[in-house]
Amino acid sequence: MHKPEPRLQRKLLVLLLVPLLALLALDAAAAWWTSVRLANLAYDRSLHEIAREIVLHVRVEDGRPRLDLSQGAADVLLRDPQDRLSFRLAAEDGTVLGGDPDIVPALLAPGAPPRYFGDQLHDEPVRFVEAWMPASERAASPRVLIQVAETLNKRNTLAWEMLLSIVAPQLLLILIATFIVWFGVKRGLAPLARLRRAVSDRSHLDLSPLATDNVPGEVRPLVDEVNDLMSRLGRTFEFQNRFVADAAHQLKTPVSGLKAQIELALRESDPERLRHAIAQLYVSADRLSRLVRQLLSLARNEPGALDAVQLQPLDLDAFALQVGMDWVPQAIRRGIDLGFEGVRRPMMIAAEPDRLRELINNLIDNAIRYSERDGRVTVRVSETDADHVQLAISDDGPAIPVVERARVFERFHRLLGTPEDGSGLGLAIASEIATLHKARITLEEDSDGVGNTFSVIFPKA
Ligand SMILES: Nc1ncnc2c1ncn2[C@@H]1O[C@H](COP(=O)(O)OP(=O)(O)O)[C@@H](O)[C@H]1O
Ligand SMILES: [Mg+2]
Structure with a gap:
C-alpha cells in the first residue's frame, strides 16, 4: 500500500515549528541557568549579612570567643517568611561555639575569602x-568560622519568575508565528482546494478545460497539461461518438434489407425460386460482412488508435508488385489490363505490412471496379525526390470531378450515380492508413488526361 503524501500545510508547519520549539527549549535552559545565578547573587548578600549579625553576638573573654545569643534573639535573627535558616559557629581551634550540630564543619582555610555553595542539610x-x-572590633582579635545554611524557596521562586518573564513572550511569539503561517499556507493553498472541488464536482462527460485564473504559478503547468489531455480525450470521444452513429446508420439499411429478403424467402414454396432467393441472401450477407470489416478497419486505423503501429523497413517496390499480383484474376475477369511499373531496386520505407496492403488493395479495388471495361489500370512506384517515394494507381475510368477530389476521402462519401455497391469507406480508410505512415494521399489529374490517379507519397526510411 502506498502511504499518502503528508499535506503541504502540515509539512510546512512541522518544518517551522519543530526547529522553533527546539530553539525555545535551548533558550529556556540557558535562561534557567542565568536566573538561578542571578537569584543566588541577590540572596547570597543577605545570607552573608545574617552570618555577620550572628558574629556580632560573639564576646571575647580572656582572648577566647564565646557566643552570647539567647534562643529568642536567635529565633528573631533566623526568622524568614519563606525559608528555614540554620548556622554553626566554631573557634579557630575547632571548638563549636553554637548552632546546628548537624552542619558538617567547614574546611575553609583561615584567612580565605567567604565561600558560597549548594549542598544538602536535613535531606x-x-x-x-x-x-x-x-570575633570583635579590636585589633588582634581571634577569628571565628561562621557557616549559615538556607533552604532554596526564595531563590527558586525568583529564578522561576525570571525564567517565565524571559520564555513566556517567546512562546507567545512562536504561537503567533504558527498561526500566521497556518493561515498564510491555508490561504495560499485555497486555489488548489478550489481546483480539486472543480474537478470532483465535474460530470464525467464534461471535458471543457479547467479555469486557470487564480491558479498559483507552480500549479499552472499541471493544469495546462490536464486541460490538454482533456481536449485530446474530447476529440477522441467526439470521434468515437460520430463513428458509432455513422456505423449504426450504415448498418441499419443492409440489415433491414436482409430481413425483408428472408421474409420473402420464407414465403417461397417453389424449390428453384427458394434456391435463387437464398443465393441473393448470400450476396447481401457478403456485402454486409464487407461493410462490417471496413468499419472495424476504420476504427482500428483511426489516428491515435489504441494499438500503436509498429512500422518496419519495407521495400515498397517489391511489396506493391506482390500486392498487385493478387488482383490479376479479378482484373482478367473484368477485361482490365493491370500493369505494374516499378523502379526495379529496393525503395525502403517504414511501414506496417498488413495496413499498407489494405491501403493498396482499396486503391486497386476502386480502380478496377469504377473504370471502364477493357480499360487499363497501372500501379506505379517512383522516386519523386531524394527523400520520398511515390505509389500511384491510375485508371481509365470516369474522372472524378475536381470539386469531389477532396470529398471522396471523407467517410461514407460516394459519388452520385456510382453503380457498384460500396460503403464509401475505402478511401477514408486509405487516408487514415497513409496518415499512420506519415504519407500524403492525393487524387491528381491523370497524367494521360483520362481517368484518375491516386498518389501516395511516403517518406523514405
Ligand atoms: N478509381 C476511381 N474511379 C472513379 N471513382 C472513384 C474511384 N475511386 C473512388 N471513386 C469514387 O469515390 C467513392 C468513394 O470510394 P471509396 O471510399 O473507396 O468507397 P466505395 O468504394 O465503398 O464506394 C466511390 O463511391 C466512387 O464514387
Ligand atoms: Mg472503394
Whole structure:
C-alpha cells in the first residue's frame, strides 16, 4: 500500500515549528541557568549579612570567643517568611561555639575569602555561606568560622519568575508565528482546494478545460497539461461518438434489407425460386460482412488508435508488385489490363505490412471496379525526390470531378450515380492508413488526361 503524501500545510508547519520549539527549549535552559545565578547573587548578600549579625553576638573573654545569643534573639535573627535558616559557629581551634550540630564543619582555610555553595542539610537542598570573621572590633582579635545554611524557596521562586518573564513572550511569539503561517499556507493553498472541488464536482462527460485564473504559478503547468489531455480525450470521444452513429446508420439499411429478403424467402414454396432467393441472401450477407470489416478497419486505423503501429523497413517496390499480383484474376475477369511499373531496386520505407496492403488493395479495388471495361489500370512506384517515394494507381475510368477530389476521402462519401455497391469507406480508410505512415494521399489529374490517379507519397526510411 502506498502511504499518502503528508499535506503541504502540515509539512510546512512541522518544518517551522519543530526547529522553533527546539530553539525555545535551548533558550529556556540557558535562561534557567542565568536566573538561578542571578537569584543566588541577590540572596547570597543577605545570607552573608545574617552570618555577620550572628558574629556580632560573639564576646571575647580572656582572648577566647564565646557566643552570647539567647534562643529568642536567635529565633528573631533566623526568622524568614519563606525559608528555614540554620548556622554553626566554631573557634579557630575547632571548638563549636553554637548552632546546628548537624552542619558538617567547614574546611575553609583561615584567612580565605567567604565561600558560597549548594549542598544538602536535613535531606533538603540548601545554600551555604561559610566565612572567617574577626570575633570583635579590636585589633588582634581571634577569628571565628561562621557557616549559615538556607533552604532554596526564595531563590527558586525568583529564578522561576525570571525564567517565565524571559520564555513566556517567546512562546507567545512562536504561537503567533504558527498561526500566521497556518493561515498564510491555508490561504495560499485555497486555489488548489478550489481546483480539486472543480474537478470532483465535474460530470464525467464534461471535458471543457479547467479555469486557470487564480491558479498559483507552480500549479499552472499541471493544469495546462490536464486541460490538454482533456481536449485530446474530447476529440477522441467526439470521434468515437460520430463513428458509432455513422456505423449504426450504415448498418441499419443492409440489415433491414436482409430481413425483408428472408421474409420473402420464407414465403417461397417453389424449390428453384427458394434456391435463387437464398443465393441473393448470400450476396447481401457478403456485402454486409464487407461493410462490417471496413468499419472495424476504420476504427482500428483511426489516428491515435489504441494499438500503436509498429512500422518496419519495407521495400515498397517489391511489396506493391506482390500486392498487385493478387488482383490479376479479378482484373482478367473484368477485361482490365493491370500493369505494374516499378523502379526495379529496393525503395525502403517504414511501414506496417498488413495496413499498407489494405491501403493498396482499396486503391486497386476502386480502380478496377469504377473504370471502364477493357480499360487499363497501372500501379506505379517512383522516386519523386531524394527523400520520398511515390505509389500511384491510375485508371481509365470516369474522372472524378475536381470539386469531389477532396470529398471522396471523407467517410461514407460516394459519388452520385456510382453503380457498384460500396460503403464509401475505402478511401477514408486509405487516408487514415497513409496518415499512420506519415504519407500524403492525393487524387491528381491523370497524367494521360483520362481517368484518375491516386498518389501516395511516403517518406523514405
Ligand atoms: N478509381 C476511381 N474511379 C472513379 N471513382 C472513384 C474511384 N475511386 C473512388 N471513386 C469514387 O469515390 C467513392 C468513394 O470510394 P471509396 O471510399 O473507396 O468507397 P466505395 O468504394 O465503398 O464506394 C466511390 O463511391 C466512387 O464514387
Ligand atoms: Mg472503394
